[in-house]
Amino acid sequence: MPKFTLVAGARPNFMKIAPIIHALQKAKKTNPSLQYRLVHTGQHYDKKMSGDFFDQLNIPKPDANLGGGGGTQAEQTASIMVAFEKELMENPCDLVLVVGDVTSTLACSITAKKLNIDVAHVEGGIRSGDLTMPEEINRMVTDSITDHFFTTSEIANNNLRKLGFREEQVHFVGNTMIDTLKAQMPRFRxxxxxxxxxxxxxxxxxxxxxxxxxxxxxxxxxxxxxxxxxxxxxxxxxxxxxxxxxxxxxxxxxxxxxxxxxxxxxxxxxxxxxxxxxxxxxxxxxxxxxxxxxxxxxxxxxxxxxxxxxxxxxxxxxxxxxxxxxxxxxxxxxAGEWKEYQGIPMWDGKTAERIVEILLSKY
The missing domain is CATH 3.40.50.2000 (Glycogen Phosphorylase B;)
Structure with a gap:
């Protein structure tokens, strides 16, 4: 009976996590024992992220909001870690899935690993090489303790190989942001x-x-x-x-x-x-x-x-x-002389299905 906790903290996270929720909802029809919770850390809050945002992406309201917004980077990280530890102790799970590179991703992956819970990082392995960006530090720390990487490109795969991660940890699945884009395109207004x-x-x-x-x-x-x-x-x-x-x-x-x-x-x-x-x-x-x-x-x-x-x-x-x-x-x-899109492998709108299939094969 697998139990997954999905974490999102900022608006782009929900665009990345929405298709995973849809794929889990679909999987639950044939695997009723599957359980998952959506946790919003509260890192970002704006009116576009209240009711209409969840409606636009067709995702359920979060099961929990940790209220971790505001303050300095350190205060926000600490606030999210304290609240997420309580969340995990009250709602144990087999795996915590984090996405992207925001403060919430860092805070929740550390908290999960200290409770001996596996971590999956969606968009793992990407690097800018710029340590002045808080996001780069978040990526590096999260990846250092991740159990399963869901990657968007062969570049990310190679980054992880150079760091010594095993091939069975690295899953080249594509980009869930593009799942959302392709699903929502007919509804653009x-x-x-x-x-x-x-x-x-x-x-x-x-x-x-x-x-x-x-x-x-x-x-x-x-x-x-x-x-x-x-x-x-x-x-x-x-x-x-x-x-x-x-x-x-x-x-x-x-x-x-x-x-x-x-x-x-x-x-x-x-x-x-x-x-x-x-x-x-x-x-x-x-x-x-x-x-x-x-x-x-x-x-x-x-x-x-x-x-x-x-x-x-x-x-x-x-x-x-x-x-x-x-x-x-x-x-x-x-002058109308810009280059054309060549097509990026696996950015086909089916990334979330591949992620859920892999998760269910592991747990």
């Missing part, structure tokens, strides 16, 4: 609001920026936005922006009628915009995956990436954080 009225297909850009290297320094942000505004030649730029970044932007005194700021969007609305955009400009990892599969040009404002397959086989280009490097890439987008 245009966002409502004046900001979006009049946008024409393939005649606007979508931009996201949240990394401190890009948004915390006012002059760096201004220089980057100036380069983007110049290179996009007056086409609309839709920028869903977090309140912290909005405050910094307000200090810059930008005068650009084609830069449309809006609040963060729901999953279905945001990906509708991406699918129909001329290109995406971002410093996110996950968006590079989604844009690639939707064959939308993607410009990444980072000096490194943990998702190199989106560059080799996808539509992503790593431009860096120097605004002066941006122009040739935007010129290529404007």
């Amino acid at each position: 245009p966002p409502e609001g004046d900001v979006f009225d009049g946008l024409k297909k393939k005649e606007y850009f979508v931009m996201t920026m949240h990394r401190p290297a890009n948004v915390d320094q006012e002059q760096q942000l201004k220089a980057m936005l100036d380069a983007i505004l110049e290179g996009t030649q007056g086409l609309p730029i839709v920028f869903p922006v977090h309140p912290r970044t909005a405050k910094i932007l307000s200090n810059l005194g930008l005068d650009a009628s084609n830069l449309h700021l809006c609040e963060p969007l729901g999953y279905l609305e945001f990906n509708y915009l991406v699918r129909n955009a001329k290109a995406v400009i971002t410093d996110s990892g996950g968006i590079t995956e989604e844009a690639s599969v939707m064959n939308v040009p993607c410009i990444t404002l980072r000096d490194n990436t943990e998702r190199a397959e989106t560059i080799h086989l996808g539509t992503n280009e790593l431009v860096g954080t120097d605004p002066s490097k941006l122009k040739p890439y935007l010129d290529k987008v404007m």
